[in-house]
Amino acid sequence: MSSINSRVQLLLALLYSGEDEHSAEQTSTSVEGITRLEKLLFLLRTEFGFLSDSRDEDDFHFIPFKMGPWTNEVNDELDFLESLGLVDRKSSIDVSPADAAHEKQLFSESLLDKYQHSEIGQSESGGDTFQLTPKGREAALKIWDQMESEEKTKMIKLKKKFNAVNLKQFLRYVYKYHPDYTTSSEIINYIRN
Secondary structure (H helix, E strand, O other): OOOOOOHHHHHHHHHHOOOOOOOOOOOOOOOHHHHHHHHHHHHHHHHHHOOOOOOOOOOOOOOOOOOOEEEOOHHHHHHHHHHEEEEEEEOOOOHHHHHHHHHHHHOOOOOOOOOHHHHOOOOOOOOOOEEEEEEHHHHHHHHHHOOHHHHHHHHHHHHHHHHOHHHHHHHHHHHHHHHHHHHOOOOOHHHHH
C-alpha cells in the first residue's frame, strides 16, 4: 500500500523528487511542459501503482486523447497548487533545438486542447516549466518523508529517465507500452516515425 493517497500528494512528491536515488535530501528538479508532466503522472499511476489504493475522487482518471493518455485533473491540481503558492509555473525561453523541431512538426499536424496547444505554440520561445516554491518544498518534504524508500526510488528513476529525453522519445515509450491510450491520438503516425 502506497503512502501517497491523493493527486496533490503525488504531484508534489513528483516535483520534489530529484535525480539522485542515493541522496536522502533531494534537490528538486523541475518538469518542462504539461504534456511531459501528465505522462510522468500517468506512468507513476499505471506502471508503479501510485494511487491504486486511493478513493476514486483522489485518483487520476486518464483517458485516450489527442496526445495519448490525458486528464484535465492534472491542470486542475496545478491551478490549485499555484493558488496556494506551492507550485510555480514559469514560461521558459530555453528549449532544445531537437524538441523545438519535433514540437513544430508535431503541432503543425494536430489540433490539440488548450493546454497542449499553448505549450506547443510556445516552442520557439519555450514552454511552461513546473517547479516547487520554497513553501511547496516544505509541504512536499513532509510527503516525501512518509514515503517508503522503494517508492522514492521508483519515482526518482522514472523522472531521471524521462525528464531528460525529448518529448517525441517519451511519447514513443508511452504509446508503445500503453496502446489502449492511443486510440484517439492525432499524432500516432508522427510518433511511430
